[in-house]
Amino acid sequence: xxxxxxxxxxxxxxxxxxxxxxxxxxxxxxxxxxxxxxxxxxxxxxxxxxxxxxxxxxxxxxxxxxxxxxxxxxxxxxxxxxxxxxxxxxxxxxxxxxxxxxxx
Numbered sequence: 001x002x003x004x005x006x007x008x009x010x011x012x013x014x015x016x017x018x019x020x021x022x023x024x025x026x027x028x029x030x031x032x033x034x035x036x037x038x039x040x041x042x043x044x045x046x047x048x049x050x051x052x053x054x055x056x057x058x059x060x061x062x063x064x065x066x067x068x069x070x071x072x073x074x075x076x077x078x079x080x081x082x083x084x085x086x087x088x089x090x091x092x093x094x095x096x097x098x099x100x101x102x103x104x
Contacts, residue, residue, distance in 0.1 A: 003029035005085050005093050008066040016055050022064040043070045050082050050099035059095050062086040
């Protein structure tokens, strides 16, 4: 059973065009609770960069981006990527994305 979003913690607000998105990390799903002190600040900064690098892919209804998994590879996506939940204004997950940080 895939882990479903329960709650997240704030990292920062990000202005994208005419809208403002809350950038957060997931601290609880239906199957796990993230230990206190994680993710480290450098992981959070990398996630923010990945959001900046991928601003054009988010659903127009998205108001919050919550990092579920830090940078990793998976059998279905061998690129280094962050897994992120996109949530609408009511807190409902509307998409799950893989965010890849651009080199450079």
